[in-house]
Amino acid sequence: xxxxxxxxxxxxxxxxxxxxxxxDMKSFKMVFDYFGPRLKSxxxxxxxEESVAEEVIQETMTIIWTKADFYNPKLASPSTWIYTIARNxxxxxxxxxxxxxxxxxxxxxxxxxxxxxxxxxxxxxxFEILNKYLDDLPKEQLDLLKMNFIEEKSHGEIAEITKxxxxxxxxxxxxAMEKIxxxxxxxxxxxxxxxxxxxxx
Amino acid sequence: xxxxxxxxxxxxxxxxxxQCVAESxxxxxxxxxxxxxxxxxxxxKAEPRALRKNVWKKTLASIKSSNRQKRHVITDPFYNNLxxxxxxxxxxxxxxxxxYSDVKVAMLTPSAEGDKLELIHVMPxxxxxxxxxxxKENFLVLHGSYSDEYGEYHEGSVQTRDEDHDHKPxxxxxxxxxxxxxxxGKIKFSGKFSKILNFFTS
Numbered sequence: 001x002x003x004x005x006x007x008x009x010x011x012x013x014x015x016x017x018x019x020x021x022x023x024d025m026k027s028f029k030m031v032f033d034y035f036g037p038r039l040k041s042x043x044x045x046x047x048x049e050e051s052v053a054e055e056v057i058q059e060t061m062t063i064i065w066t067k068a069d070f071y072n073p074k075l076a077s078p079s080t081w082i083y084t085i086a087r088n089x090x091x092x093x094x095x096x097x098x099x100x101x102x103x104x105x106x107x108x109x110x111x112x113x114x115x116x117x118x119x120x121x122x123x124x125x126x127f128e129i130l131n132k133y134l135d136d137l138p139k140e141q142l143d144l145l146k147m148n149f150i151e152e153k154s155h156g157e158i159a160e161i162t163k164x165x166x167x168x169x170x171x172x173x174x175x176a177m178e179k180i181x182x183x184x185x186x187x188x189x190x191x192x193x194x195x196x197x198x199x200x201x
Numbered sequence: 202x203x204x205x206x207x208x209x210x211x212x213x214x215x216x217x218x219x220q221c222v223a224e225s226x227x228x229x230x231x232x233x234x235x236x237x238x239x240x241x242x243x244x245x246k247a248e249p250r251a252l253r254k255n256v257w258k259k260t261l262a263s264i265k266s267s268n269r270q271k272r273h274v275i276t277d278p279f280y281n282n283l284x285x286x287x288x289x290x291x292x293x294x295x296x297x298x299x300x301y302s303d304v305k306v307a308m309l310t311p312s313a314e315g316d317k318l319e320l321i322h323v324m325p326x327x328x329x330x331x332x333x334x335x336x337k338e339n340f341l342v343l344h345g346s347y348s349d350e351y352g353e354y355h356e357g358s359v360q361t362r363d364e365d366h367d368h369k370p371x372x373x374x375x376x377x378x379x380x381x382x383x384x385x386g387k388i389k390f391s392g393k394f395s396k397i398l399n400f401f402t403s
Contacts, residue, residue: 037250173207
């Protein structure tokens with residue numbers, strides 16, 4: 001069986017694993033020190049006040065500690081898992097009633113719809129494809145995605161800031177997502193054992 | 202489908218709807234993966250902003266007094282067929298169904314939010330009276346199918362409707378239809394009984 005090409009393992013995958021298996025405080029501090037300040041920046045850029053941002057961070061870190069065994073590196077990268085916990089927490093905290101409506105789904109990262117064979121998952125290049133695409137994007141494009149997804153600005157606000165027409169903004173965001181999807185699907189097809197047997201690639 | 206998946210999740214209703222779309226089709230799942238990973242990538246690249254000194258202390262205190270949690274499992278056959286994220290979300294809540302003649306509707310998120318998420322159960326062959334929408338409605342077909350003047354819609358598909366659409370959806374004759382409706386704004390009934398129906402849903 002073909003071996004996966006060696007990739008630099010994200011150190012946070014190991015850290016989350018240590019937190020889950022051994023309640024390792026050193027790993028937890030490492031996660032806190034790296035993601036805490038980055039979460040603060042992301043939360044405040046979407047309008048949260050400093051004290052609210054820090055409250056979200058504190059609760060996010062607590063969830064990471066208590067639910068570290070929910071993390072599956074095959075389904076999401078560490079930063080994505082942590083991001084979604086913080087995002088869900090932020091939604092709950094910023095609501096007027098502050099009721100923790102989303103607490104049961106705070107760590108939900110969804111598995112692929114069609115169950116994949118173990119060897120397909122080994123070859124799953126989704127993360128590489130996505131990271132490479134984003135690494136290659138020109139800065140204005142990345143800023144557009146940032147304003148949309150992280151800062152949660154409306155398309156109208158983005159248009160005002162960038163002086164790019166409204167329609168163009170919407171289509172650029174769509175295009176980025178479609179391109180990544182197309183590349184992922186193309187990769188899935190080239191790994192499909194049925195196609196492999198036919199000698200098509 | 203891409204439009205609703207390309208938007209940030211800002212309320213519980215919207216987030217849940219997007220998660221259910223992600224669970225209901227490969228395409229939805231892929232878009233969900235992409236939008237989440239884009240955010241994770243950007244989080245990694247974010248400019249760190251120093252935390253105040255007491256955040257670590259508070260975090261330590263919080264984890265010392267916390268317990269590992271377990272997921273509840275519901276055995277109701279209706280709920281077991283809903284997307285997992287919805288089952289988890291509803292596991293500690295009571296769902297109240299409003300019964301109309303051919304349709305049952307349950308409001309899933311608190312009403313004061315400005316947007317809303319509803320579970321809609323159309324009986325086999327049942328219909329929802331002619332209506333249009335104030336604002337936008339995104340409808341995800343979870344089970345069965347329905348049709349209206351514009352076409353037929355099956356499991357895993359998402360339809361977007363706004364005030365330009367005036368329609369009368371009818372559930373499939375045999376299976377009926379169960380779907381999730383995410384709405385920004387209110388439904389405005391437009392047919393014969395519009396005055397009465399608008400009164401009931403306002």
